[in-house]
Amino acid sequence: MDDSLLVDAGTGIELLNMEQMLAIRDVVITHAHIDHIIGLPLMLATIYDQHKEPINLYALPEVIEALEQHIFNWTIWPDYTCLPEERPIISLHKINVGDTLELQGKKIEALPANHPTPTVGYLVSDENTSFAFSGDSGINDVLWPILNDRKPDLLIIDVSFTDEVDELARLSGHLTPSHLADQLQQLEHHARIMITHLKPGFEDTIMQQCRKVLPDWQIDRLHHGDLITV
Template sequence: MRYRVLGCSGGEAPGYHLSSFLLDDTVLIDAGSVSAVLEIPAQLKIESVLLTHSHLDHVRGLCHLADNVFGRRDRPISVYSIEPVLEALKTSLLNNVLWPDFTEIPNSHMPILDFRAISEGTATPLGHFRVTPIRLSHTVVSLGYLLEGDFGTLLHLGDTGPTEAVWHMVKGMPNLRAVMIGTSFPNRLQHLADLSGHLTPQGLKGELAKGDVKANVYVYHMKPPYVSEIAEELKQLVPECHILEEGKEYSFPPIP
């Protein structure tokens, strides 16, 4: 499985793109920077979008993606998340005020975006993957996704502060290949991390201990002003972790 990082920053600034990850060219996790980074032909290949939560830095590109593919695809793009996340998008973003409701355009039978609610804790087939949403702890409903395929299992977490359920789920899990998780603020700004439902390096260390995580850990969603400070603290506190790189494609080959 190819996991391409379109953007993985916790904020937007020149050289820093918002969260969006492309799996095998067709499945997108979050849509922050998809339309800013991907060429149009590649945008047309996207079949499914998995949304971790409703925050703008994770969904904004969905508006422009819908606009770009309008009239150029013969079937909808399926957009998956749990009901409250999809509902938030319908109410607050694709509400015909901030942006047209592309779940009804050109009509509700064959729209540009087909919203499909999936259930927490239940594996749903999606192309050649199986995806299971797990509730995290953020200022709004936020999810992690367990992605299963011939590569084993990958855990991609949306925004979260300290949380529990997901760690119970992955503790001792065989074939867990990688965990993608946000670390947004340096340790001295723990109060901001707590207020905004994010982690610091010391918080990350505590979370990984809860899950007794042995898989590769990839950190993302760093706030641009603090990138070097966070990276330095990670080197001290969680030296085994990697920092996810924008523009890079990570390969997870099949387990023999």
């Protein structure tokens, strides 16, 4: 996001060079699904012998426990929370929905999400601007009153599926374009919208369907490696 703050650690990490990885100080994780964490253990191994300051990771308690039990367990991967012994490379911190972190001059509020595993979104703000990231989430009526209060300039939101697979989207905790249109009726201001988490192979169809059901909104697609200016 900024040079030193990372929201989720998926395959996008592969796009970072060594210098960019070493600059990361804080990581906030939305949930434990593998597409959101897979880059983290690989990155820690890559920077292990060069890092200077520990990386701080923030996530729900269930996510921290999943990382400890299933990733940093000496079987899948070394336990980097105690390596190197004198100064571990990563420190894990538990947060809850509604908590606000203050990191690097920004406020980062954990937002509720609706997904089959414990998940949050994040609202990131400084004195000038703010954006919300839904995390992976299906229909989530508790989110909109919060966003109506915070009024983010930009909303980055999960629309994983096309309208043709409505039931699959509901079961897996993601949105379709029509779900997004319904949900945005609850948003009182026209934030700029960026669509993320699109199912590979269906990106163009999802974007076409989004623009069709939401003609009055500025909607773009978030690509891997995009630099967002708000």
